[in-house]
Amino acid sequence: MRLVTFSQNAKTGRLGLLSDDLVVDVEKLGKAFGIDFPGSMLEFIDLGPSAVSALSGLSEKMNGEWPVGVAVPVSNVKLLAPIPRPRKNIFGIGLNYKKHVEESSRSLDTSADLPKEPVIFSKPPAAVVGPNDAVLHNAALTQQLDWEVELAAIMGRGAKDVSVDDALNYVFGYSVMIDISARDCRRAGQWIVSKGQDTFAPFGPCIVTADEIGDPQNLNLSLKLNGVIKQDSNTRHMIFSVAELVSDISTAMSLEPGDIIATGTPDGVGAGRDPQEWMWPGDVMEATVEKIGTIRNPIVKV
Numbered sequence: 001m002r003l004v005t006f007s008q009n010a011k012t013g014r015l016g017l018l019s020d021d022l023v024v025d026v027e028k029l030g031k032a033f034g035i036d037f038p039g040s041m042l043e044f045i046d047l048g049p050s051a052v053s054a055l056s057g058l059s060e061k062m063n064g065e066w067p068v069g070v071a072v073p074v075s076n077v078k079l080l081a082p083i084p085r086p087r088k089n090i091f092g093i094g095l096n097y098k099k100h101v102e103e104s105s106r107s108l109d110t111s112a113d114l115p116k117e118p119v120i121f122s123k124p125p126a127a128v129v130g131p132n133d134a135v136l137h138n139a140a141l142t143q144q145l146d147w148e149v150e151l152a153a154i155m156g157r158g159a160k161d162v163s164v165d166d167a168l169n170y171v172f173g174y175s176v177m178i179d180i181s182a183r184d185c186r187r188a189g190q191w192i193v194s195k196g197q198d199t200f201a202p203f204g205p206c207i208v209t210a211d212e213i214g215d216p217q218n219l220n221l222s223l224k225l226n227g228v229i230k231q232d233s234n235t236r237h238m239i240f241s242v243a244e245l246v247s248d249i250s251t252a253m254s255l256e257p258g259d260i261i262a263t264g265t266p267d268g269v270g271a272g273r274d275p276q277e278w279m280w281p282g283d284v285m286e287a288t289v290e291k292i293g294t295i296r297n298p299i300v301k302v
Helices: 027-034 041-046 047-062 099-105 165-170 242-252
Strands: 002-007 014-019 022-023 071-073 078-080 090-093 120-124 135-137 149-155 172-180 201-207 220-225 228-234 260-262 284-289 295-302
Touching: 002 041, 014 041, 014 047, 022 027, 027 047, 041 201, 047 135, 078 201, 078 220, 090 242, 149 242, 149 284, 165 242, 172 284, 201 228, 201 295, 242 260
Parallel strands: 090 260, 135 295
Antiparallel strands: 002 014, 002 078, 002 201, 014 022, 022 071, 090 120, 149 172, 149 260, 172 201, 220 228, 220 284, 284 295
16 A cells, blocks of 8 residues: 555644545545544554555455545645654664765765664655655755765554564555755764754655565666656675664664664765865756655755
């Protein structure tokens, strides 16, 4: 299933199911059949696999024939970030593609050696914006605004000390995220000011449930800036797979339903180019992950 958070007529975001060119209001759909589905993505994730199974089964039964008043055209709504306000910081993963390690060692003073363990940082909830929202460029803070397309994994169940073999069973679904980075805002090797500023985590356009993605290590991902391809790779080139990331994080910190892991970016970032390239107000990013979709975010001046 493809699940979204949408708003209509300036109302608060609601949980929706994408069906061709329609958005189905999940809570209204449930009421039409006496099923108590929630109105938000996080509440739905909290219900666990049984809710996914129930909604999937009802969707198949409908076969596109939705009750009156339940579905509206996608063009008539605004898609928000699938989880507009995460409960916790996003788990970011640095240096998780070999070629990105190589380019970062040339331009960002990081090690040329492949990491032996995942490099983990975080992005605060306020960094999240939707699939068409603006990314703010504050010239007083940065002159080196950079792009990083990433596959985002969203947890569906609490996970603590899970094995690699079992880790994907804890994943609810996958989405697209851009890890915006202000390269000149790193502080003594710490990245949160560089990567955690407001609007620095464009996210969407939907969450595709794990059953539809299958193997997360075989997805093309790419990013265009002003229509020009800057990044073009595949998740099979990750140093640490999604399963390994879930397992590793869960050994140190409890993962909870709705937690988001941004799994790292491939090569092609602005800092790794010769000469280096940065984003400025008026630029537009388009980030795509296979089987999920595209988010399009403009850069605007603060």
